Amino acid sequence: MxxxxxxxxxxxxxxxxxxxxxxxxxxxxxxxxxxxxxxxxxxxxxxxxxxxxxxxxxxxxxxxxxxxxxxxxxxxxxxxxxxxxxxxxxxxxxxxxxxxxxxxxxxxxxxxxxxxxxxxxxxxxxxxxxxxxxxxxxxxxxxxxxxxxxxxxxxxxxxxxxxxxxxxxxxxxxxxxxxxxxSWAEFTQRNPDGLVMEQPSYPRSYGRNPYVSYDSSHRPFLYSGELPPHDIPALERVVRVGNRAWPLTRLADLGEVREAGLVISWGAGQASALDSGRIAKGRDVGTIRVRDASGKDVPHDVMFAFAFHAFFPDGTWMLGG
Structure with a gap:
């Protein structure tokens, strides 16, 4: 692996x-x-x-x-x-x-x-x-x-x-x-009659994180490209919608941002999958929802800042102020 x-x-x-x-x-x-x-x-x-x-x-x-x-x-x-x-x-x-x-x-x-x-x-x-x-x-x-x-x-x-x-x-x-x-709790509370993927029949340590402390690293694995601008740490999470990126730290501080025709909200309760040796014990990174002005969910991604900069070098950093 x-x-x-x-x-x-x-x-x-x-x-x-x-x-x-x-x-x-x-x-x-x-x-x-x-x-x-x-x-x-x-x-x-x-x-x-x-x-x-x-x-x-x-x-x-x-x-x-x-x-x-x-x-x-x-x-x-x-x-x-x-x-x-x-x-x-x-x-x-x-x-x-x-x-x-x-x-x-x-x-x-x-x-x-x-x-x-x-x-x-x-x-x-x-x-x-x-x-x-x-x-x-x-x-x-x-x-x-x-x-x-x-x-x-x-x-x-x-x-x-x-x-x-x-x-x-x-x-x-x-x-x-x-x-x-x-988080699993958020999903089940909203969807008590929902479905979940069954555990695959492979000999894997499901629930274990093989990338312990990765999202606290200073540099990404097998990456030699430019690091993000504005002194944003390479492995800080950002919310990408199109070619725009909102730092997760900003969203966590504000709770909700209304910009570029979007409503982006943050709420506590979701564990990082790339922190502790057991996913369930990862530090709280919160949950992001991205909706348009009518309340409809919008496609987005929560990715590391270095990856956004690598694939969207001319992208817009939504830093506020």
Whole structure:
């Protein structure tokens, strides 16, 4: 798992795998490397595990939230509430070890994704053109963010922006669906009849955080890009909506911000998944909700500041004042 690579990086110099399509073709014979938006292949590094070394989940079993007793109240889940469908929770205790869940909610095929190294948790619609894609974990990183791949064309996709970066779907953008991270207690209190993803049948230490104290680090793992401006710590969480970013510390101080046609609220009670050795014991980072003026949930991401700066170098920092 990536844990071994992370520990190795803290002890020994990291020697990146050769950044060259000719080196990758034996593992990726169906990927069209002649089509790419990448200017410098050295931006793509091995995160440690090989292709599918972190196994994504296909068609997860969903169970009644009322019967789930393994998830602690403060543990984070990704919540998805699609119109006309029973609300669903995807626990970070599982996504930490699988990173992608391919599910279908009603007639909407979705990919629930979580990149621990960027704290980026996003839900995408898996429909592209006339087909439905199924996503896996490539084992590659770019700007410390997970590179996904689709099993249909083996194109590579950047998780933080939902964009095809190598192969047949280069330049295509997945549709992001409104979702948010909140505590298990918040989900169950609002949705007592909701559904939750069942624990996968893999030998993993679900509930354990293999990235202990990562969100207190000074520098990201396998990242050599510019650090954020305005003296914002690299691993401070920011709320990204489009190409704007609000520091979480500002939102926590104010409780609510009304800017750029949005209402962004913060409330205490959610544990960091990247702090303590047990996710349930992580420090309180709170829950963010982003809505428009009419109260409708808006697609967003709560990611680390370095990742926002890497993927949105010309983005706007919403610092107030």
């Amino acid at each position: 990536r844990l071994a690579a992370l520990i190795g990086a803290l002890v020994l110099p990291v020697v990146p795998a050769a950044a060259d399509p000719s080196f990758w073709r034996h593992e990726w014979p169906n990927t069209d490397f002649t089509r790419t938006s990448i200017d410098n292949w050295k931006e793509i590094l091995s995160g440690g595990p090989p292709k599918d070394g972190i196994p994504s989940i296909q068609d997860p079993e969903m169970v009644a939230a009322s019967g789930e007793n393994r998830i602690a109240p403060r543990e984070p889940v990704i919540t998805l509430e699609l119109p006309g469908q029973t609300p669903r929770a995807y626990p970070i205790r599982y996504l930490t070890w699988h990173e992608i869940v391919n599910d279908e909610v009603g007639d909407v095929p979705v990919a629930v994704t979580f990149c621990p190294l960027c704290n980026s948790g996003i839900v995408f619609d898996r429909r592209v053109d006339e087909g439905v894609l199924s996503f896996g974990v490539s084992g590659k990183l770019r700007n410390s963010d997970m590179v996904m791949y689709d099993r249909e064309t083996e194109s590579w996709w950047q998780q933080a922006i939902g964009m095809g970066i190598v192969g047949h779907f280069t330049g295509r953008e997945l549709v992001q669906l409104p979702s948010w991270m909140e």
